[in-house]
Structure formats: C-alpha cells, structure tokens
Amino acid sequence: MSGLKLDGKKEMSISSEIVDFSNPSRVYVPLMNGNTICACLTKAGKKVKKGSIIGKREDLDFPILSPVSGTVVDIKKCLYQNGEMVDTVVIANDMKETLVKKNIVSDITKYTKEEFVELLRKCAIKGMGGSDFPTFLKYKGEVEILIVNAVECEPYLTADLMLCKLKAETILDSITAIMKINNIKKCFIAYKENNTIVRDAFMEYIENYNDIVLEPVKNIYPAGWERFLVKKVLGIEYDRFPSEVKVVVNNVSTIYSIYKALKYQRGISKRIVTISGEGFSIPINILVKIGTNISTVIKEIGEYKGENLKFIAGGPMMGNAIGGDNLIVTSALGAVTIISDTEDEINECMGCGRCIKVCPAKICPAFIYKNVNNKEKLKELNPELCVECGLCSYVCPSKLGLRDAVKIAKKKVKE
Amino acid sequence: MKIFKYLFKENPVFVLVLGLCSTLAVTTTFEKSYMMGLVVMIILILSNLIVSLIRKYVNNEIRIPVYIIIISTLVTIIEIFLSRYSKPLYDSFGIYLPLVVVNCIILGRALSYASKHKVINSLKDALKCGIGYLVAISIIGLLREVLGNGTLTLMNDISSLTGYKEVIRIFNGNIFPNKLFLTSGGAFILLGIIIGFINSIKKGKEV
Amino acid sequence: MKFIKENGPHIKSNDSTSKIMTRFLIALTPIICFAIFKNSVIVYSYASKGFIESLHPLFMIIVGALTSFISETLYYKIVLKNDLRTSLYESYRSFGIISGILLALVLPPNIPLWLVSFGSFTGSIIGKMLFGGFGQNIFNPALLGYLFISASYSNLMGSPFNAYELDTIGGATPLSNLMNFNYTGSFENIVSPFGDLFNLFVGNIPGAIGEVSKLLIIISFIYLVITKTIKWIIPTIYVTTVFILTFIISKYIDAGVWYSLFHILSGGLLFGAVFMATDPVTSPLTTIGQILHGLSLGILTVLLRFLTPYPEGVMTSILFMNMLVPLFDKIGIKARNNIRNIIIIVITFILIIIISILNITHKLDKNSSNVSELDSKVNILEVKEDGNKKIYEVTSKGWGLIKADVEVEDKNIKSIIIKDSKDETQWNEIEKNNYIYKVIQNQNNIDKLDAVSGSTYSSNALKNIVKKVKIEEAK
Incomplete structure (x- = not known):
C-alpha cells in the first residue's frame, strides 16, 4: 500500500487543555476563499454586526461573514496562509458580540434539503480541514453515504482530536440531523487506529445512534486524503469528485460548524x-476568533526556542513556511507549526525509486523531475493527478525538490 | 595552417561522419587503409568528372540510377584491376570493395555537388573530399594498426606490384599491442576519441 | 525574530545518499575480508610465496579504489575546470571508489596491478564521467572496466587459480568444466571434482577473488534488504529465473536438483545479481520494471551459458540489460497506471522463455548426437600403455575402413601410423597434401581444419580419429 508511516508527534500537544483567546481587539478577515479572490462589499467606517456580509465570492454567490461586531477600520494587505499579501478587511472589535439575528432552532432535523443547502450557503460554511471548499456544493446532489474525516494525518496537528474529545455528543447529533435531512443511509467516522482519544470520546455515545459506525484506518500518511478514505472505507473509486458515487467526505470540524x-x-x-x-x-491548543493575528496570541503564551526557525501555516508536510509570524487565522487554518531548519545536502537523482513506491496518487515523481522541460513526455506521466502530499520530497535520499517539480509540471501541462 | 583548415574543416569522415562502413572495416592495417583511400579518391574524382560532364543531359527523375551505374562501372573496373594485379589485397578487402559503390561520400558528392556545378569546380571538390578522406582513413589505419597490432605495414600485400615490402614492428610489450583496437568496437571508440579531439581543437580556436 | 521562507515539506526522512552508499560498503566488507583470507593468508601459509607477493589481492582492491577516485578528481579538475578542493569534494560525493572495489572483486587473483588500474580508469572515465557524472551513466562502470580489460588484454588476465589451488586442484573452474562435458553429465563429473555443493557454497573453489563465497554474499544481501539499501526484487527474480530454467533443463537431461543448485552457486551469478545488477543508477525505478529486468537477466544468462562458447554469462547480460532499462521503466509506468496494459508484454516473455528452452534442449540433443555419431564411426580396438606413452589401435570409417595406430604422449598425439588404407580412393591426395601432418598440428582445434578437396571422406575419417582420441584422453 503506498503512503508512509510518519512520526505523528501528537503527544506534544494532546495532553493540554484548550486555552481560550477568543477576545482580540482587532480582527482581520482576508477577502479570499481558498485561492480565489473575493469581492469586497464593505468600506472603512461602516458598522458591522456578528454575521454581516462583508465580502462575496462572485462565481458561487458565497458570502464572507464578519466574525465580530464592531467598526470596519481599513482594507489593507496582510499576510495570508499561502505566503502572499492579500486584501484584508480590518475590523475593530467592540467586544459586544451583537448578532445580526438571534435565533435558536429547537428541532434541527426539521429542514428540507433545499433549505439545508441554502442555509449552508448563507452561513458561509466551508471545509475546515484545510480545503476551504464551500460545503453547500457537496450536498447539492443525492447523497447516500457520509464519511466524517477525524483522521488528522499531518504530524503535530491535534485540533480535530481535541474537538472530538470535547464535543463528541454534539457532533453525533449534527451527523444525525444531516443524515435525516439528506436521506443518508449510513455514516462512517474515520479515525487513525492509534488515536485512541477519538475512539474513547465517541464510544460513550455511539450505541445510541443507529447507522453511525466508527471506522479505524491504518496509521499511514496521507490517510486523510479523500480518495484514500473512500477506497479504504467503502472500497470504491471515483473519477474526479466523490459526489459521482453519492458519497460526501467532511472534516469533523466542518460537521461541528454545520x-x-x-x-x-x-x-x-x-x-x-x-x-x-x-x-x-509550550505546544498547546487554543480557541481563537477567526481573524485573530496569531502573533499576538503567541507572545502571550510562550516564546520561540532555537535558531533558524520556520513558521509553517498548517502542518509540516503540506503547509508553507511563510517567513513571518503575523499570520491571520482563517477557518481553514488548523495549526501553526514551528520547527527548526535542517541542513540538507542536495545530490543528483540516484534512481532509487522510493518516491515512486510511496506516491499515493500512483504517479512517478522522479521521471517528472527529470523531464520537467519536455511537454510531450509530461503528458504521458499525468502530473495533474498529484495531491501535493509531499511524500516524494520527504522520502528522497538526495533531498530533491520533487513536489515543486511536479507543481511546475502541472502548470506546464495545463497550457 | 591553411592545410589543416582545408583538410579538417569539412572532412567527410571526421566532420560530416559519412562513409564509416568502409572506413572502420578495412583499417586494420595501414596499407589497406591508404589503398582504400586511394581507391575512393580515384573513383570520387572520376565520378565527379563524368557526372558533371553529363549533368545537363540527365533527367531529374532518373538521376540516382544513372549515377549508381556510373559509380558501379568505375568500381568494377578497379576491382578487376586489383584482382588481376594484387590478389592478396583484393582478398583482404573482401566485400568492402564492392561496397564502395554505395559509399555515402561518392554518391552524396555526386548528387549534391557535381550534378549542379561546372567541371572544374566538381573536380576541385572531389580532390578536396578525396584527399580529406585519404588523410582521415590513413590516420585511423595507422593508429589502429600501431596500437592494436604493434606493427606498421608500409607495403605488404601489393608488394608483388611494386616490388617493395616493409613491415615495421613497433610495440611488442604488454601494454601495446592492445587487442581492443583491432575489433570493430575499438574502431568506433578510436573514431570517437579522434572526433572529440578535433572538436576540442576547433572549439579552442573559435574562442 | 527572523523566519525562513520556504516551500516544500519541512520534515525529511533520515536517509541520505551518503548513508546508503556507506551501508553498501559495509555489506562488501566481509567479502573483501574473505577474498584476502582465501588468496593471501592461505597462499602465504601453504604455498611458497613471499609476504608482499601474497598481499596481491589487497593491493588489487586498493589500486582499484584509488584509481577510480583519482581519475574522477582529475576529470573534474582538468576537463570541467574546477579548483582542487571542489574536485575532491565532488569526487567524494560521486562514490567512484565503490565501482573500483567492485571491479577488483570480479577479477582473477593473478592479474597484474596495472591492468586493474587500466580497467578502473576506463570504467570511471568512459563509463561514468563522459556520460555526465553521478546519476547519469547508462552502464555499470565496474562492468564496463571489466569489459575493457577482457577485450584488450584477455591473455594477460591470468588464471583463476591462486598458487595454493594450482598445487591442489588444477584443471578447470566449475563452469568451464561443465562446458567440457557439454552441459550434461552426472554429479561425479560436474560437482565432485570440487568437493560437493557445500564447497561451492562456502567458497572453497577457484574463481575471481570476490565472487566465490556465496554464504557471505547471502548474508550481505539479507543485511542490505533489512536496511532498505538495494532494490531487492532484481536479485530475487534473477536467481529464481535461473533456477527455474535450469530446473526445466535438468528434468530434460535427467539430472537432479543438484544441477540447478550447481548453476546458481557457480560463477559470478550471486555476486553480480546482488551487487552489480542492483546499482541504483543503472537499474529500473518502477516495480514492474524491476521484475522484468530480473526476468530478462535470468533468461539471457541461461542462454549465454548454454548456447555460446563463453562459460560465464553474468557480466555480459548485466551490461546488455543496462541498455534496456529505459524500456523497462516505460513499461513500468504504463503498468502503474493500469495493470492491464502489460498483458502483451507478459505473453511476449512467456513466448521468449518457451523458445529459449526449446533452443537449449535442441542444442543439447545435437551435442549428444554428435558424440554418439562419432562413436559409431571410430572404434578403439586396443590401448597399449608404456610409461606415459600410449598407443591407440583404432579403426575409422572413411570410404572403407582405415586402420591406424595413434601414438600419444602426455595427452598430445605425437604420430599417426596408417596400417591399412587400401579401401580409400584418392589416398594419394591425402599424401600429396601432407594431411596427416596437418591433422596432428591442428589436433587442438581440429574442427577448423578443412578437408582435402577430392577426398573428403578420408579426411573426415582422419579428423574423427583425432577427435575420438582426444576425448578419450580428456577423461
């Protein structure tokens, strides 16, 4: 089976409680959805409430909501998690938490499917496992099976695991509601078999819920990849999206936000x-408002150790080292990893073949690296199947930049 | 050094890399190689002369068969001459003497140059290519025999014709003679080394 | 606080190229020690050779390694125009000494040192540096050096017996012995002259200095597989293919399993499979490519051993398959996309195996029929012995029946005295051409001698006499 067992390092941050830092004085909301630039629907000086629309993704009519109530101070460029400076709405928090509309629904299962999809769109529910994909698109068609992704395969990350520990019953209620509204037959909660914290958290309540099953998966990276999960749990393959086989895969934090x-x-x-x-x-899990500048929180908690540090937005395999610590928390940012740089001796490709053995997408990174300038050969090698998991660069003994080469090849093939 | 420029700028063996079949097959002794070079040079001059003389009367569609008939006639004359006057040389050439008919140099020069230029220019071109080929094949033959066999055959097989026979032994030790150069693989390696050497000299002159 | 900006995975595995090459060298160490023990220590203790002379194998290995390193450094310095420090560093990183050591381990123990240096030099320069340095070569540089040595100076390579073995064993190496018996024969003929299969396994037989101890090679192989250093699929499939093919042949000639085991344990098969064929730069990267590589190597080795006059087939087949590695990789990529793409390849390989086996069995048939044909034409009536001289009284079928006395001394035919040749027509042609003298002169490669035109049957009859007597003497 391709994929590789990595040292998870979950013990570093899993024993701690979650510390609450959810009252920042300023909030920064980037006008981005994933890597798509969104339009701005507000201006400096306007008063906003918690939940007001301040931006919109044009092609999908998908709103960006304000996480606090207060006044819009400015619209300027700030550091986003892909390493670039993007337009950001700066809001001064008046700490009053005034909502646009206060509403409490007693029976959450009483929605029709169309109302459900519209609700997901209006409340700007996005994938919180890092994809930032608008969730309402996934539920538009018919759904038969729901897979809840509590795998969290990146090393150092424990945010989803802590959420499962604290809010297991809420998550199960949410799943039940989703299943009833969408007529979903069965739900699998996938977790890594060595993350016993997830199993213990759900085991308390799982007998009361029919059609929800705990499904352990093997401890390899990238077990949280959508295609991998569908193949492992259900045994079926699809072409481009899981909706082709009537399956929805959602991160467990997204389920909580639903x-x-x-x-x-x-x-x-x-x-x-x-x-x-x-x-x-102090490795720790914190509860922060979306839009917090994380450097202010870090200064309050602890300090950096060591020289030549990298500040990584996300996990060490798929995240970018952004070159500064004033990063803004978005709903897709699950972690911040701070590790020291390693001195790597770069050599020529020696043809060992390890990258080909571990690639989960079954492409050949070594050949793409050797032919990165030859468009004809690249077409046969299918670089567009790459998921950018980073295992090829991880395992290469000559420390080549294989993932970057495949990214360049992807762009070349598209032209 | 105009001579070197004349001989090595467009040398058919070292630069254009044509006609390697007869070059690498018969160069096992120095005598065979310069005799082959003389044969090719004579045929080249005569064929260029004849082709250039009749160039205005030959139709475009039947150029190749006509030129091949001319060249093969010349080759057959030389074959008969050699087989009568120097049978050992004829035997040692074997099949590579008839193969001169399809030697790329002769046919190529006929098609590309002699059929389009005047007689004097065609003769000059044939002389240039022929002497270049003679020098090239002699160098290869010299190196292959001295390094591979340790001898230098100035005249042995055609000694019945000229009455002069000389085979000099140069190396007889352990390092040379080196059997590799007598094989066809060794011939290719030697050719590659010589071409690389000439290219590096050319590159040095350009800079 | 200054942070580093970078793409790409920020954690990397512990393994690196230098560590892999170091583990490879560690795996070679027991084989080097055994080579020195067998060819230096034992020779010094039992045979009468001086101390410095006995250390010859150690010098071979040192000379091989040093020449590779120095020639690569000189190439980096002179041709690529770097300064000395960079050249030394680049040469260290391209691990030329491994190919130098491997070359020294496949050479026979009596080879002169300058020849080892020549092979190492040409292997490194022509086989590796001219193609572009580390990671760019097509051919295994150690094997290319070996090829240059055997193409240029095969008569100077020396015998595969060290001084101790010349005294005790003499004769031929296991594989050339096998060839003398036309690949068929019994356990006593083929294996027993060298002890039994255990001797072949431990390495108590003549051969090149590194390839004889199969036990140590297997231990090194297990170490390399556990530490994930080499591509283990290639040697496994290679040796298994040779075993299965020779097993099928052994069933055809009614020999036991010992025949296949003999083929695996003799020659450079295990050494070449574990250390030469798995060279990471010159072998396929994809899994299916490696399987095809091992399969092709096995088929070609068996074909070369049985159908060609070369007793050993391993080095040539590895060099040949090095050329086909891009093809195997192309098939491997297609198979990784969809395994059904390679059904045609599988069918082709099955056909190749079937055709190879048919060819080999046909040749074995022809050989044995040749021998029996000879037996029907020449008849040995009596052998008279007189010291180390022997006189064979033979009859041989020409036009009629020729009777002759063949005088043999020290396994060489000295004279043939014709007793009766009255049934031969055109016998005067034989006498005019001094054919009996020519037959005795060419007794060691009698097949190359042409018959006298006009008296073919009589000439062949004389040739058959020589062949039969020579076979009798070789027994």
Missing part, C-alpha cells in the same frame, strides 16, 4: 488551532 448553522442559523466565529513544534516552548 451544527452551529442548523441550531443557531449563523456561521462560526471561533475555531481550535494547534500551536506545536520543537521551536515553541
């Missing part, structure tokens, strides 16, 4: 973020 949408008819304003790594004195 609960907030169903119960209170509003989007989320806070999320759990893991700050971990050998370069930080």
Whole structure:
C-alpha cells in the first residue's frame, strides 16, 4: 500500500487543555476563499454586526461573514496562509458580540434539503480541514453515504482530536440531523487506529445512534486524503469528485460548524488551532476568533526556542513556511507549526525509486523531475493527478525538490 | 595552417561522419587503409568528372540510377584491376570493395555537388573530399594498426606490384599491442576519441 | 525574530545518499575480508610465496579504489575546470571508489596491478564521467572496466587459480568444466571434482577473488534488504529465473536438483545479481520494471551459458540489460497506471522463455548426437600403455575402413601410423597434401581444419580419429 508511516508527534500537544483567546481587539478577515479572490462589499467606517456580509465570492454567490461586531477600520494587505499579501478587511472589535439575528432552532432535523443547502450557503460554511471548499456544493446532489474525516494525518496537528474529545455528543447529533435531512443511509467516522482519544470520546455515545459506525484506518500518511478514505472505507473509486458515487467526505470540524448553522442559523466565529513544534516552548491548543493575528496570541503564551526557525501555516508536510509570524487565522487554518531548519545536502537523482513506491496518487515523481522541460513526455506521466502530499520530497535520499517539480509540471501541462 | 583548415574543416569522415562502413572495416592495417583511400579518391574524382560532364543531359527523375551505374562501372573496373594485379589485397578487402559503390561520400558528392556545378569546380571538390578522406582513413589505419597490432605495414600485400615490402614492428610489450583496437568496437571508440579531439581543437580556436 | 521562507515539506526522512552508499560498503566488507583470507593468508601459509607477493589481492582492491577516485578528481579538475578542493569534494560525493572495489572483486587473483588500474580508469572515465557524472551513466562502470580489460588484454588476465589451488586442484573452474562435458553429465563429473555443493557454497573453489563465497554474499544481501539499501526484487527474480530454467533443463537431461543448485552457486551469478545488477543508477525505478529486468537477466544468462562458447554469462547480460532499462521503466509506468496494459508484454516473455528452452534442449540433443555419431564411426580396438606413452589401435570409417595406430604422449598425439588404407580412393591426395601432418598440428582445434578437396571422406575419417582420441584422453 503506498503512503508512509510518519512520526505523528501528537503527544506534544494532546495532553493540554484548550486555552481560550477568543477576545482580540482587532480582527482581520482576508477577502479570499481558498485561492480565489473575493469581492469586497464593505468600506472603512461602516458598522458591522456578528454575521454581516462583508465580502462575496462572485462565481458561487458565497458570502464572507464578519466574525465580530464592531467598526470596519481599513482594507489593507496582510499576510495570508499561502505566503502572499492579500486584501484584508480590518475590523475593530467592540467586544459586544451583537448578532445580526438571534435565533435558536429547537428541532434541527426539521429542514428540507433545499433549505439545508441554502442555509449552508448563507452561513458561509466551508471545509475546515484545510480545503476551504464551500460545503453547500457537496450536498447539492443525492447523497447516500457520509464519511466524517477525524483522521488528522499531518504530524503535530491535534485540533480535530481535541474537538472530538470535547464535543463528541454534539457532533453525533449534527451527523444525525444531516443524515435525516439528506436521506443518508449510513455514516462512517474515520479515525487513525492509534488515536485512541477519538475512539474513547465517541464510544460513550455511539450505541445510541443507529447507522453511525466508527471506522479505524491504518496509521499511514496521507490517510486523510479523500480518495484514500473512500477506497479504504467503502472500497470504491471515483473519477474526479466523490459526489459521482453519492458519497460526501467532511472534516469533523466542518460537521461541528454545520451544527452551529442548523441550531443557531449563523456561521462560526471561533475555531481550535494547534500551536506545536520543537521551536515553541509550550505546544498547546487554543480557541481563537477567526481573524485573530496569531502573533499576538503567541507572545502571550510562550516564546520561540532555537535558531533558524520556520513558521509553517498548517502542518509540516503540506503547509508553507511563510517567513513571518503575523499570520491571520482563517477557518481553514488548523495549526501553526514551528520547527527548526535542517541542513540538507542536495545530490543528483540516484534512481532509487522510493518516491515512486510511496506516491499515493500512483504517479512517478522522479521521471517528472527529470523531464520537467519536455511537454510531450509530461503528458504521458499525468502530473495533474498529484495531491501535493509531499511524500516524494520527504522520502528522497538526495533531498530533491520533487513536489515543486511536479507543481511546475502541472502548470506546464495545463497550457 | 591553411592545410589543416582545408583538410579538417569539412572532412567527410571526421566532420560530416559519412562513409564509416568502409572506413572502420578495412583499417586494420595501414596499407589497406591508404589503398582504400586511394581507391575512393580515384573513383570520387572520376565520378565527379563524368557526372558533371553529363549533368545537363540527365533527367531529374532518373538521376540516382544513372549515377549508381556510373559509380558501379568505375568500381568494377578497379576491382578487376586489383584482382588481376594484387590478389592478396583484393582478398583482404573482401566485400568492402564492392561496397564502395554505395559509399555515402561518392554518391552524396555526386548528387549534391557535381550534378549542379561546372567541371572544374566538381573536380576541385572531389580532390578536396578525396584527399580529406585519404588523410582521415590513413590516420585511423595507422593508429589502429600501431596500437592494436604493434606493427606498421608500409607495403605488404601489393608488394608483388611494386616490388617493395616493409613491415615495421613497433610495440611488442604488454601494454601495446592492445587487442581492443583491432575489433570493430575499438574502431568506433578510436573514431570517437579522434572526433572529440578535433572538436576540442576547433572549439579552442573559435574562442 | 527572523523566519525562513520556504516551500516544500519541512520534515525529511533520515536517509541520505551518503548513508546508503556507506551501508553498501559495509555489506562488501566481509567479502573483501574473505577474498584476502582465501588468496593471501592461505597462499602465504601453504604455498611458497613471499609476504608482499601474497598481499596481491589487497593491493588489487586498493589500486582499484584509488584509481577510480583519482581519475574522477582529475576529470573534474582538468576537463570541467574546477579548483582542487571542489574536485575532491565532488569526487567524494560521486562514490567512484565503490565501482573500483567492485571491479577488483570480479577479477582473477593473478592479474597484474596495472591492468586493474587500466580497467578502473576506463570504467570511471568512459563509463561514468563522459556520460555526465553521478546519476547519469547508462552502464555499470565496474562492468564496463571489466569489459575493457577482457577485450584488450584477455591473455594477460591470468588464471583463476591462486598458487595454493594450482598445487591442489588444477584443471578447470566449475563452469568451464561443465562446458567440457557439454552441459550434461552426472554429479561425479560436474560437482565432485570440487568437493560437493557445500564447497561451492562456502567458497572453497577457484574463481575471481570476490565472487566465490556465496554464504557471505547471502548474508550481505539479507543485511542490505533489512536496511532498505538495494532494490531487492532484481536479485530475487534473477536467481529464481535461473533456477527455474535450469530446473526445466535438468528434468530434460535427467539430472537432479543438484544441477540447478550447481548453476546458481557457480560463477559470478550471486555476486553480480546482488551487487552489480542492483546499482541504483543503472537499474529500473518502477516495480514492474524491476521484475522484468530480473526476468530478462535470468533468461539471457541461461542462454549465454548454454548456447555460446563463453562459460560465464553474468557480466555480459548485466551490461546488455543496462541498455534496456529505459524500456523497462516505460513499461513500468504504463503498468502503474493500469495493470492491464502489460498483458502483451507478459505473453511476449512467456513466448521468449518457451523458445529459449526449446533452443537449449535442441542444442543439447545435437551435442549428444554428435558424440554418439562419432562413436559409431571410430572404434578403439586396443590401448597399449608404456610409461606415459600410449598407443591407440583404432579403426575409422572413411570410404572403407582405415586402420591406424595413434601414438600419444602426455595427452598430445605425437604420430599417426596408417596400417591399412587400401579401401580409400584418392589416398594419394591425402599424401600429396601432407594431411596427416596437418591433422596432428591442428589436433587442438581440429574442427577448423578443412578437408582435402577430392577426398573428403578420408579426411573426415582422419579428423574423427583425432577427435575420438582426444576425448578419450580428456577423461
């Protein structure tokens, strides 16, 4: 089976409680959805409430909501998690938490499917496992099976695991509601078999819920990849999207945010973020408002250890080292990893073949690296199947930049 | 050094890399190689002369068969001459003497140059290519025999014709003679080394 | 606080190229020690050779390694125009000494040192540096050096017996002995002259200095597989293919399993499979490519051993398959996309195996029929012995029946005295051409001698006499 067992390093941050830092004085909301630039629907000086629309993704009519109530101070460029400076709405928090509409729904299962999809769109529910994909698109068609992704395969990350530990019953209620509204037959909660914290958290309540099953998967990276999960849990393959086989894969934090949408008819304003790594004195999970500048929180908690540090937005395999620590928390940012740089001796490709053995997408990174300038040969090698998991660069003994080469090849083939 | 420029700028063996079949097959002794070079040079001059003389009367469609008939006639004359006056040389050439008919140099020069230029220019071109080929094949033959066999055959097989026979032994030790150069693989390696050497000299002159 | 900006995975595995090459060298160490023990220590203790002379194998290995390193450094310095420090560093990183050591281990123990240096030099320069340095070569540089040595100076390579073995064993190496018996024969003929299969396994037989101890090679192989250093699929499939093919042949000639085991344990098969064929730069990267590589190597080795006059087939087949590695990789990529793409390849390989086996069995039939044909034409009536001289009284079928006395001394035919040749027509042609003298002169390669035109039957009859007597003497 391709994929590789990595040292998870989950013990560093899993024993701690979640510390609450959800009252920042300023909130920064980037006008981005994933890597798509969104339009701005507000201006400096306007007063906003918690849940007001301040931006919109044009092609999908998908709103960006304000996580606090207060006044819009400015629209300027700030550091986003892909390493670039993007337009950001700066809001001064008046700490009053005034909602646009206060609403509590007693029975969260009483929605029709169309109402459900519209609710997900209005409350700007997005994938919280890092994809930032608008969730309402996934539920538009017919759904038969739901897979809840509590795998969290990146090393150092424990945010989803802590959420499962604290809010297991809420998550199960949310799943039940989703299943009833969408006529879903069965739900699998996938977790890594060595993360016993997830199993213990759900075991308490799982007998009361029919059609929800705990499904352990093997401890390899990238077990949280959508295609991998569908193949492992259900044994079926699809072409481009799981909706072709009537399956929806959702991150467990997204399921929790759907609960907030169903119960209170509003989007989320806070999320759990893991700050971990050998370069930080106190690895910890924190609860922060979306839009917090994380450097202010880090200064309050602890300090950096060591020289030549990398500040990584996300996990060490798929995240980018952004070159500064004033990063803004978005709903897709699950962790911040601080590790020291390693001196790598780069050599020529020696043809060992390990990258080909571990690639989960079954492409050949070594050949793509050797032919990166030859468009004809690249077409036969299918670089567009790459998921950018980073295992090829991880395992290469000559320390070549294989993932970057495949990214360049992807762009070349598209032209 | 105009001579070197004349001989090595467009040398058919070292630069254009044509006609390697007869070059690498018969160069096992120095005598065979310079005799082959003389044969090719004579045929080249005569064929260029004849082709250039009749160039205005030959139709475009039947150029190749006509030129091949001319060249093969010349080769057959030389074959008969050699088989009568120097049978050992004829035997040692074997099949590579008839193969001169399809030697790329002769046919190529006929098609590309002699059929389009005047007689004097065609003769000059044939002389240039022929002497270049003679020098090239002699160098290869010299190196192959001295390094591979340790001898230098100035005249042995055609000694019945000229009355002069000389085979000099140069190396007889352990390092040379080196049997590799007598094989066809060794011939290719030697050719590659010589071409690389000439290219590096050319590159040095350009800079 | 200054942070580093970078793409790409920020954690990397512990393994690196230098560590892999170091583990490879560690795996070679017991084989080097055994080579020195067998060819230096034992020779010094039992045979009468001086101390410095006995250390010859150690010098071979040192000379091989040093020449590779120095020639690569000189190439980096002179041709690529670097300064000395960079050249030394680049040469260290391209691990030329491994190919130098491997070359020294496949050479026979009596080879002169300058020849080892020549092979190492040409292997490194022509086989590796001219193609572009580390990671760019097509051919295994150690094997290319071996090829240059055997193409240029095969008569100077020396015998595969060290001084101790010349005194005790003499004769031929296991594989050339096998060839003398036309690949068929019994356990006593083929294996017993060298002890039994255990001797072949431990390495108490003549051969090149590194390839004889199969036990140590297997231990090194297990170490390399556990530490994930080499591509283990290639040697496994290679040796298994040779075993299965020779097993099928052994069933055809009614020999036991010992025949296949003999083929695996003799020659450079295990050494070449574990250390030469798995060279990471010159072998396929994809899994299916490696399987095809091992399969092709096995088929070609068996074909070369049985159908060609070369007793050993391993080095040539590895060099040949090095050329086909891009093809195997192309098939491997297609198979990784969809395994059904390679059904045609599988069918082709099955056909190749079937055709090879048919060819080999046909040749074995022809050989044995040749021998029996000879037996029907020449008849040995009596052998008279007189010291180390023997006189064979033979009859041989020409036009009629020729009677002759063949005088043999020290396994060489000295004279043939014709007693009766009255039934031969055109016998005067034989006498005019001094054919009996020519037959005795060419007794060691009698097949190359042409018959006298006009008296073919009589000439062949004389040739058959020589062949039969020579076979009798070789027994």
